[in-house]
Amino acid sequence: MHPLRRLFAFARPYRRDAVLATVWSVANKVMDVLPEILIGVAVDVVVNRQDSFVARLGVPDPVHQLVLLTAATALVWAFESLFEYLYALKWRRLAQDLQHVLRQSAYGHLQALPPDTIATQRSGRLMALLNEDVNQVERFLNTGANDLIQVFVSSLLIGAVFFLLTADLAALAILPIPLILVAAFWFQKRLAPRYAGARDAAATLSARLTNNLRGMATIQAYTAEAFEAAHLERASDGFRARNAEAIRYSAMIHPAIRIAVLIGFVATLLYGGVLTLRGELGVGSYSALVFLTQRLLWPMTRLADMTDLYNRAMASVNRIMDLLDAPLPPRPARTLDARPAGALAFEDVRFAYAGRPALHGVSLEVPAGRTVALVGGTGSGKSTLLKLLLGFLRPDAGRIALDGLDLAGVDPQSLRRHVAYVAQEPFLTDGSVADNIAYGERDADPARVEAAARAAEAHAFVASLPDGYASPVGEGGAQLSGGQRQRIALARALYRDPAILILDEATSAVDNETEAAIQRSLARAAAGRTVLVVAHRLSTVRHADVIHVMDHGRIVESGSHDELLTRDGTYAGLWRLQTGETLDAAAQADAPAAAG
Known part of the structure; x- marks a missing residue:
């Protein structure tokens, strides 16, 4: 679908405002054309006096004719100013309203997509879309839409006047218009993909800047300033090169249109003058036509700017609409209104990322009010289980139940209202x-x-x-x-x-004092709620009711801390690796705690 049609479809609630803005633009252009006609009539009065066009309307005195024309001119200018104020107000309000709704809709749609969407789309590119692309559409509505409407209306109005006065001269005057339009469309066809490429390059540059600003401490710590500056230079050069391709074409539009305008103006000046000298065209009509030729053709020189602004805006519209068209995950109608008890069950849950299996039939139960931990190496599937529980992902097979209710049939937002989530890097x-x-x-x-x-x-x-x-x-x-x-x-x-508290590596990046404080807090927080803890640091979960050890998407061990140490399996190996303790030392250290 053409981007303009996509924008019209989105802006359906604002059609009344757009129609009213168009009416004011048309009215302003009508008033804008009339002064040139009145100039021609005034010249006719001065030359022909009692035989002028106005005299035939019943005003024989030339002075009275000029007074009448002066009053008419003042009135026309007043209305032109009024309509200019009205269309500027309406178009700019429409631009502001639409850019606000576009940004809010794009952001709202993004919030409804799974969180991994931001990782795959890259936050810098999304920032460019939500800011620069939306602003580009606003700039087009602020000025470009009105300009396009007025060029079209003035062409119709002035063309009609020409044909009323002299068809031969009208044909010469409008001869350049098809050439101008063909040139504009030719340039537009070549500019559109180049501006789309420039917007992509701008998004890449924005992503690089966002990433580097976030990681400035690391860049400086590794004395990588020159390295990253070179990366940024390459991204900026890519943006500059893409823009240069568009500029080469956009810079050609203006001179080409000016030459076509010159042809039409010279034809009117010369041929119209010859007709006037022959007496086939009145002096007033000739004056009006010369002025109207300017009005007809010179606005065409702005087609360069209009085409440039239009193509940039349409490239941005496509990017925004592509985001808005991204399918949302289905949202079941059922909600959790009452506070759940918090009993969780994962039953033969399987999941794969783009064909790469992450979970292989995981089954586990988390009784209500108990603290259960998931431990294991990177990539073992711990965080994937949490994303499935929170509804960020959907299982490929199996089911997840809360108090016996299959969460596949529950609105994820209503579930999250009863869940609190603490991430490794808190927002x-x-x-x-x-x-x-x-x-x-x-x-x-x-x-x-x-x-x-x-x-x-x-x-x-x-x-x-x-x-x-x-x-x-x-x-x-x-x-x-x-x-x-x-x-x-x-x-x-x-x-x-919350009824359910989830901690995803919440202590992996804190010092021992903070970890101890968090452990004390968790001991108090666990009362009356279900706690699910994912951790690399085993000291965080040693007091959990049950610990499940995961490896390559499977649960390989389950039990309490003491039970798992006694088995001398994977968990015991991880414990020794992290603490340097022998099993005997660990057992002795835990004996008083177990006795208590």
Whole structure:
């Protein structure tokens, strides 16, 4: 489908505004053409006096005729100014409204897609789409749409006047128009793919910049500034080269159109003058036609800018609509209104990423109110199980049940309202500490915020901040340490008071003190809720009720910490690797705890 049709289909609710804006544009152009005609009539009055065109309308006195023409001119200019104000107001409001709705729709659609979509699409490219592409459409609606309408209307109006006055001269005057249109379409056909390539190159450049800004500390730590600058230079050169291809064609449009305009203007000037000298055309008519030729043809020189703006906008429209057309995963109608008990069951669950198996018939149960851990090496399938549970992915086979209810038939959003998730790298919004703890709520309860922070052992460091809970955390939590960010993330989970608490490598990047604090918090948080913990660091999960050891998408061992050490299997090997302890030392260390 043509991008303009895709935009019209999307903008259906704004059709009334677009029609009204078009009406004001047309009315303005009608008023814009009339002064040139009135100039011709005024010349006719001065030359022919009592025999002028206006005299035949019943105003014989030449002075009165000029007064009448002056009043008419003033009125026309007033209406032209009024209609210009109205169309500018309407088009710009439409541009602002549509860019707002486009951005919100694209972002909303992106939020409804699985989180892995951002990883595959690259965040920099999506940022370019949500910002620059949407702004490109806005720029086209601000000026380009009105320009295209007015060029078309002025061509019709002035062409009609020409044919009314002299058909021969009209044919000469409009002769360049087909040439101009053919040239414009020829250039447009060649510009469209080049602008699409330029937008892709711009997105690649944006992705590179976003990635480098996020990793600036690593770049400097590895003294890789020159290396990354070279990468950026190549991306920027690619963008420049793609733009240069488009510029070569767009720069040719203006001179080509000017030559065609010159042909039409010279024809009117010369042939019209000859007709006037022969007495076949009035002086006033000749004057009007010369001015109207300017009005007819010179706006055509702006076709270069219009074509340029149009092609850039259409390339952006295609990118935005391609995102909006991306199919959404199905959302079942059933919801979880009451708080679930929290019993989970994975039954023969299988999943593969693009044909690469990640889970091979995994079955496990998580009783309500119990703490269950998943451990294993990278790529063993632990995080995949969590994504399936949260509804970010769907199993290829098998099922996941909550309190005996198959989650395949449950709206994932209603499930997530009863789940709190703490990731390895917690997301913090650029707001205050309280905003992040009560994340997602407009009217946070200060008492609950503080209680959650205390439960996560975050209150002490929050209280030491300059503004306490009102202290800003910075972009991505940049003003906090890694351990502090993790405690805020845990406090956010506890503030929600979920039926199910999920921790995905929540202690893998924190120091021993923070890990100990999180473990104490978890011991308190586990009461009355189901806790599912994924960890590499086994010290985090040693007190879990059950530990499942995963390897290459399968559960290879299950049991408590002591049971797994006694078996001297995979878990025991991992424990020795991480702690350096022998099994006897580990058993002795755990004996008092077991006795207690």
